[in-house]
Amino acid sequence: MIKIEKRNDVSQSIYFLTPILAIFLTLFGGGIIFYILGFNPIEALKFFFITPISDLYGLSELLVKATPLCLIAIGLSFCFKSNNWNIGAEGQLIFGGIVGGGVALLFYNHDGFYVLPIIILSGAIGGMLFAMIPAILKTYFNTNEILVSLMLVYVAKLLLDYLVVGPWSNPEGFNFPETRQFSESARMPILFDGLRIHAGIFITLITVFLSWLILYKTYLGFQIKVSGLSLKTAKYAGYKGKTMIIIVFMISGACAGLAGVGEITGPIGQLHRNISPDYGFTAIIVAFLGRLNPVGIIFASLIVALTYLGAETAQIFLQVPKYTGQVFQGMILFFLLGSDYLLFFKIKFLGLKKNEL
């Protein structure tokens, strides 16, 4: 009665509709989890997804969180499109933050319009260099980039911990594990008084635009897409696979580094142990939810940023741990991947035929 047929071509409308289906299924699944935990599911979902953005401050917070997520996800889309699994963006973010933060401390009490751009640039270079480690090991030593990039996340976290506890800790800080507050010249300009939304959002938007240009209007973008679709074709066409692997990792590392430096010069204003609530991992979900498409990623970053805010609100009003956000993020990805089935297969509901009776 139910027949499953393979589709001959992938339908474009379904391609962008399934993420929406996935979000609805996630809301449904989340409702069930809240019900099991003993809450009124509608009420709880309202606290999670509506309360946080019902005022101006909430909307600004949404953009504050979406800024790094979107930036990292854009970078990751270059890797994922070409079948390179960089899952260590979190480490690249932290390392970019470390380098940028180091430069910010170097320019402590130093005024000048050039201070912030230098910090931002050094953060991007930091992230880029850190991402080149798995890329070079992959190209020249055939090492699995998933595992290497992931291991480096732990290394970056421990390095940050060492620096803020030891050599970089605030000399007047009573041994708290944090650096000095950066000086005003090293901070991202705030866009509106009283809100935390900062100029980093422009970096994100410019990066999105540049990525669109590279991916859809240049030969490099074409090569990236072809190698993602078929490595054999790419080799046959004579693309330099190794160079491309290193380039996509450099792009995504630089984006993650920018996100890190945007966080420490933006909302945080110093270095401490927890400069990122796992933005680097969550951005993987953002990249997939946005279908590795620059515009899609903008929308996806807003939705996933909402799960962060929702988890914070729910923590206050419902006393559920902030990790609820991660549960939602995992579910979104599950449902998204699962509903991709509809892309490749048609489900037909047939009536019983006479000869089957």
Added chain:
Amino acid sequence: MSFDLNFIGILIGAIMASSVPLILAASGELITERSGVLNLGVEGMMIIGAISGFALMVVTDNLFFAVVGSMLSGLILSLIFGLLTQSLLTNHVATGLALTIFGIGMSAMIGKNFVGIPGKEFPLLFLNLKESIPFLGPIFFGHSIILYFAFGLPFLTNYFLKKTKTGLIIRAVGDSPTSASNQGINVTLVRYSCILYGGAMCGLAGAYLSLIYTPQWIENMTGGRGWIALALVVFATWSPIKVLIGALIFGGITILQLHMQAVGLRIPVQLLSALPYIMTIIVLVVISRDSRKIKLNTPTSLGQIFYKEK
């Protein structure tokens, strides 16, 4: 001198204990990968095993239920992975990542009410022998039953894969699902079973951490062990016995850095803590450099989606 020898024995015993979760998780994942499925959700399944084992221990006060429950919860999580990758034909890497993110979040959610509760003492076997025999005593005796199981597991796995018919079927499915399918083997069913087995072993590995190794619940207590276990499978070039050796090396590094921290060497604690991760990278580089050797041993269809037209 005899005191020193005994100390070395205790040290070796500690190294063995710290390698147990790695052996269990990596042996489980090895079977999964041998059937051609790459499940990157090891970390997520381990942490879910850790919290459900601990929670069940607190609630039921029964260690047997706790251990079995942790295996079941790892299995349930891997069932999600199986449904997605095998029935809905999703990408293995992305699904595994989702499983890890989901598992870590879920474990923290469940574990909220179990933070700070002291664990229960897990029965250790042959305690009298441990103390009465110097050197060899602390190596061979005074461990939990799970440790003995873990050290037998790689040999059992090796025998199973190489000498039994089921093992042969699993390898056939991993190396060439199409020809296996043409021989009348139900590829999807075999892969489902291997995924579920891997999940149960990861759950058990987590339970070892929260019930025996550090008997309490701490958020994120697996601390990347799941990922190291995944690296171990590559390191071992998919051979169970080498998994055992690799796990002991990593257990050794972990214990060594803990001792170096305790002695108070003038090396930053963070550098020592980073050693297992840095070593993993170095070892991966050394092993993978020879791409022919890796290609020869990797299950040919690893991570590829298998779809049979009906």
